[in-house]
Amino acid sequence: MMIFLVNLAQILLMILAAPMAVGIVKKMKARLQNRQGAGISQPYRDLSKLFGKELLLAENASWIFRAAPYIVFTSTVLAASVVPVIVVDSPFSWTADVIALAGFLAIGTFFTALAGMDVGTAFGGMGASREMTFAALAEPALLMSIFVLSVSAQSTNLSVMIHHILEAGLLLKPSIAFALIAMLMVSIVENGRIPVDNPGTHLEVTMIHEAMLLEYSGRHLALIEWATQIKLVLFATLIFDLFFPWGISGTVAVSALLIALGLWVFKLIVFFVLLVIMETGLAKMRLFEVPQFLSTAFFLALLGMFMHYILEVGAQ
Amino acid sequence: MSSELLQQIITMGAALMLLISFALLSQKRMLSLLHWFALQGIVLAAVTALVGYTSDNTELYISATITLMLKGVLLPWVLWKIIRQMHVHREVEPLVNIPMTMLIAAALVVFSYQVTLPIEHLSHLITRNTIAVAMANVLLGMLMMITRKKAITQVIGFLAIENSLFFAGVGATYGMPLVAELGVAFDVLIASVVFGLFFYHIRDTFESLDLNKMEK
Numbered sequence: 199m200m201i202f203l204v205n206l207a208q209i210l211l212m213i214l215a216a217p218m219a220v221g222i223v224k225k226m227k228a229r230l231q232n233r234q235g236a237g238i239s240q241p242y243r244d245l246s247k248l249f250g251k252e253l254l255l256a257e258n259a260s261w262i263f264r265a266a267p268y269i270v271f272t273s274t275v276l277a278a279s280v281v282p283v284i285v286v287d288s289p290f291s292w293t294a295d296v297i298a299l300a301g302f303l304a305i306g307t308f309f310t311a312l313a314g315m316d317v318g319t320a321f322g323g324m325g326a327s328r329e330m331t332f333a334a335l336a337e338p339a340l341l342m343s344i345f346v347l348s349v350s351a352q353s354t355n356l357s358v359m360i361h362h363i364l365e366a367g368l369l370l371k372p373s374i375a376f377a378l379i380a381m382l383m384v385s386i387v388e389n390g391r392i393p394v395d396n397p398g399t400h401l402e403v404t405m406i407h408e409a410m411l412l413e414y415s416g417r418h419l420a421l422i423e424w425a426t427q428i429k430l431v432l433f434a435t436l437i438f439d440l441f442f443p444w445g446i447s448g449t450v451a452v453s454a455l456l457i458a459l460g461l462w463v464f465k466l467i468v469f470f471v472l473l474v475i476m477e478t479g480l481a482k483m484r485l486f487e488v489p490q491f492l493s494t495a496f497f498l499a500l501l502g503m504f505m506h507y508i509l510e511v512g513a514q
Numbered sequence: 515m516s517s518e519l520l521q522q523i524i525t526m527g528a529a530l531m532l533l534i535s536f537a538l539l540s541q542k543r544m545l546s547l548l549h550w551f552a553l554q555g556i557v558l559a560a561v562t563a564l565v566g567y568t569s570d571n572t573e574l575y576i577s578a579t580i581t582l583m584l585k586g587v588l589l590p591w592v593l594w595k596i597i598r599q600m601h602v603h604r605e606v607e608p609l610v611n612i613p614m615t616m617l618i619a620a621a622l623v624v625f626s627y628q629v630t631l632p633i634e635h636l637s638h639l640i641t642r643n644t645i646a647v648a649m650a651n652v653l654l655g656m657l658m659m660i661t662r663k664k665a666i667t668q669v670i671g672f673l674a675i676e677n678s679l680f681f682a683g684v685g686a687t688y689g690m691p692l693v694a695e696l697g698v699a700f701d702v703l704i705a706s707v708v709f710g711l712f713f714y715h716i717r718d719t720f721e722s723l724d725l726n727k728m729e730k
Contacts, residue, residue: 370522372529494540497616501533504620508627509525509643 200450201289208283211459212435213275216427217241219466223430224398226474241427248420256317256413266313267414267421270306274425277302278432282356282439284458285447286364291357296344299356299436300337303388306425307333314410325409328485332387332394332406335492340384342499346377346506347440360443368444373510376502378441383495385433387488389426392477394488397426404485434469438462520568521640527561528644531681532623535654538674539615544597544604544666548590551670555585558677565641565684573692574684580699585677589706596710597666600717607663607724615661619654626650637686644685651678665716665723669709676702 221238228235255264280299282288307329314326348354350373351362387394390407400408411422439446445461447454483491534554541547559582566574596602608615626649634642655678658671680698683690690698713723720727 370519370526372526375526376529376533493613493616497536497540497620498533500620501529501536504532504623504627505529508623508646509528 201285201287204285204450204455205288205290208285209275209279212278212281212283212431213424213428216431217245217424219431219434219470220427222467223470223474226470227477230474230478241423245420245424248415248423249417251416253416253418256319259317259413262309263313263316263413264418266309266316267418267425269309271421271425273302273305273309274428274432277306278428280356281432281435282360282446283435284455284462285450286357286360286443287448288357291355294356296348296354296356296359297341300341300344303429304333304337306429310407310410310422313414317413319413321409321412325406328406329410332488332492335489335496336384336387339380339492339496339499340388342496342503343377343380343384344440346373346499346502349503349506350510356439360439360446361448363440363443364446364448371505371510373502373506374441376498376505378437380495380499380502381437381440383491383498385437387492387495389430389433391473393480393483394491396482404482431466434466435462437469438465517568517640520564524561524564524568524641525643527557527564528647528681528685530557531561531644531651531678532647535651535674535678536616536619538670539619539654539658540612542606542612544602544606545594547606547667547670548594548597551593551674552586552590554674554677555581555587555590558681559586561681562684562689565688568640569688571688573695574689576692577680577689577695577699580695581680584699584703585673589673589702592706592710593666593670596713600713600723602664602666602723606667608661609663610661615657619657622653622657623650626653633686639686639688641685641688645682648678648682648685651675651681654678663724663726665709665713665725668725669706673702673706 218238218241221236221241224240225235225238277299279290280294280302282291282294288294311326311329311333314322314329316322344354347359347363350366351359353359353362386392390397395406395408396402396404397407399405400412402408407426411419414422442465445458445465447458531554534550534557537550538547538554541550559578562574562578562581566572566578610618627646630646630649634645637645652675655671655675658674659668662668662671676698680695689695716725716728717723
């Protein structure tokens, strides 16, 4: 019973804390750029404002355009429910599969792109075509970097993988280092952060994700924005689970859960500080360089896989 | 330090060697190519010194020092001088496009792993796992030599092969005898001088370093 409640709590935690996390990122970024910035609860106020606003639909919007925000939000929440946040085992841990996770994320991307094309504006179509190009390259890199860990754990189940990593302890493994770098590169692309896409703009010729959402308003826009915020926390949590799972609780004891929660928040803050420094320091890369960026990520993950077989399996 | 940790560090060095070989293949600019080449020399020297420490072999310290001076500093600097003086085009010109080259390179890594597997079973050194990486590095260096148009990039490919052979020697048998190593180091030095002279002659005769023009 307890484990059900804890699991529900960790899913709700991720969904409800996501806007705050994005608020923290925005605030840190503003301070680093010598701006005052909005308060960290601003994303909640934005969301509640958007939920209260009138819904405007384009004249030729079909049911896909209306259904897409709900599908995107649901698939993101489902993906979030797969990833362990503070407790490793869950009654549904047999569903916590990384391939299913990648599938949920792909559904969201697919429907965002469809909705972008549905109303037939130039920006929507352009954004959709770019998003699909990059998604097609990002997904193999994402899966390949996760598989590097899967082959040593001999499972694609997240809970089993985390247990395996916790048991193995801290090892200096080149394969895992390569997989981590590949994973970080993919998460930048998947979340549309700065070297690839700018999350803070609606008026750029090079925008990708925002271009597909230009026609959305009211609660539709709120749902999509919220899903985007969840996705950022989701990727951060996935990276912690796979590469730095230390501190995550194996039991439902209250003290262990509190420690796990505290460490999760700490890891998130560290991750966001690094993200903000990177976003402030780097200029956006040219759009045509993104496929090269992603193929580098893929080859790093592939090298990680080779390293696992050549240098690590052979050593035993 | 425990031998467990040393082995992990040497493994990491081997992984870096392979990463650098891939990076050399994927570079588009001459200058970054030279940076990666210099880094390869430095990593090679570090791995050699580590293996020397593990096996209590003082001769390896000497060859690590020579490697660092020669391949980490001197050769990249000489090549950079040549590029500057001859006004070589800054971009690397590959014959096969880069993603395709990378895929071929990935296939070569699998091939060399398969080929060296029986050799690894014969060895008992803690560096035995690096043999496959060294072999893959040699093949990647050859791939670089045959897929580039410019004489300079081909020479970098050649020097990368030399680095990998040295790495293979360190990994397979804890290094060659010091006399052989000094000889090879001297050979590479002389070879780089000869290459430099050839670059000038090729350019004087054909007005370009593009080797395709020599065939006409």
